[in-house]
Amino acid sequence: MSNTITYQQCPLCNSSNITEVLQAKDYTVSNEIFSIWHCTDCTGRFTQNIPSPATIGAYYQSTSYISHSDTKKGFINSLYHIVRNYTLQSKRKLVQKISGLQKGALLDVGAGTGAFASKMQQAGWNVTGLEPDTIARENALKNHQLKLQTLDALFNLPASSFNVITMWHVLEHVHQLHDYINTFYNILKNDGVLIIAVPNYTSRDAAVYKEYWAAYDVPRHLYHFSPQSMQQLMQKHGFRVKEYSPMWFDSFYVSMLSEQYKTGGNNLIKAVWNGFVSNLKAIGNARQCSSVIYIITKNK
Numbered sequence: 215m216s217n218t219i220t221y222q223q224c225p226l227c228n229s230s231n232i233t234e235v236l237q238a239k240d241y242t243v244s245n246e247i248f249s250i251w252h253c254t255d256c257t258g259r260f261t262q263n264i265p266s267p268a269t270i271g272a273y274y275q276s277t278s279y280i281s282h283s284d285t286k287k288g289f290i291n292s293l294y295h296i297v298r299n300y301t302l303q304s305k306r307k308l309v310q311k312i313s314g315l316q317k318g319a320l321l322d323v324g325a326g327t328g329a330f331a332s333k334m335q336q337a338g339w340n341v342t343g344l345e346p347d348t349i350a351r352e353n354a355l356k357n358h359q360l361k362l363q364t365l366d367a368l369f370n371l372p373a374s375s376f377n378v379i380t381m382w383h384v385l386e387h388v389h390q391l392h393d394y395i396n397t398f399y400n401i402l403k404n405d406g407v408l409i410i411a412v413p414n415y416t417s418r419d420a421a422v423y424k425e426y427w428a429a430y431d432v433p434r435h436l437y438h439f440s441p442q443s444m445q446q447l448m449q450k451h452g453f454r455v456k457e458y459s460p461m462w463f464d465s466f467y468v469s470m471l472s473e474q475y476k477t478g479g480n481n482l483i484k485a486v487w488n489g490f491v492s493n494l495k496a497i498g499n500a501r502q503c504s505s506v507i508y509i510i511t512k513n514k
């Protein structure tokens with residue numbers, strides 16, 4: 215089995231009209247360079263020559279991969295944790311508003327250490343959480359008494375059983391993209407909602423930082439979505455993007471990291487400024503946000 219996957223077609227829409235646009239470095243783990251390709255048909259981007267499912271694990275071996283480790287070291291990480299508490303509340307409110315339900319059945323895919331899943335459980339939701347990382351699952355059990363399952367469990371969940379499926383910054387990591395989306399279609403109730411948050415390379419902060427934009431996060435991010443490519447991908451699977459919701463804090467977090475990658479230091483003022491201007495551009499148009507929350511329903 216080969217250690218890398220080379221796409222001959224766009225992994226999102228299958229088009230052959232693909233071309234290299236950027237070379238980005240893996241700043242968190244390997245320092246390797248990966249090229250990013252652009253599809254002129256769906257406008258999606260993807261990382262080329264990605265590690266296979268069998269070999270990508272090595273690229274997650276880093277203490278700075280905070281969503282898995284819950285470390286509180288460093289300024290950016292502490293800020294991240296403060297903001298996360300606020301963000302968790304906003305996510306809960308969004309789920310309740312969009313689904314029209316105070317409680318229901320929720321599947322959280324890529325639950326990390328279980329902070330969001332736990333929040334929803336406390337609010338009375340019946341939560342199923344999936345997480346590939348063993349240490350993250352152990353932490354979820356230790357910190358939140360949550361028993362998360364491995365990702366394989368996804369393919370054995372009963373049909374039409376969830377009101378809401380959430381994926382917070384997870385879809386861009388998934389090799390079996392189309393299998394996942396097909397499965398979501400099957401296990402989601404007909405009036406259910408799929409909520410997918412991913413970075414947006416068409417945001418202003420992405421345009422400012424170019425190959426230093428932290429949310430390219432190669433090779434862990436296999437795909438780099440534009441709002442248009444997400445809509446096309448969802449329509450291919452019988453869904454449609456109904457609404458776009460902003461994630462205001464991601465622009466600051468991503469700008470701070472990007473500034474570090476670009477200059478090797480912390481230029482907080484510049485990072486905050488770029489995060490701020492990025493958000494300013496996205497007011498009234500969530501499709502311009504650094505990260506976008508896609509509210510997706512079955513296309514009936």
Ligand SMILES: [Zn+2]
Nearest residue numbers: 224227253256
């Ligand atoms: Zn495409």
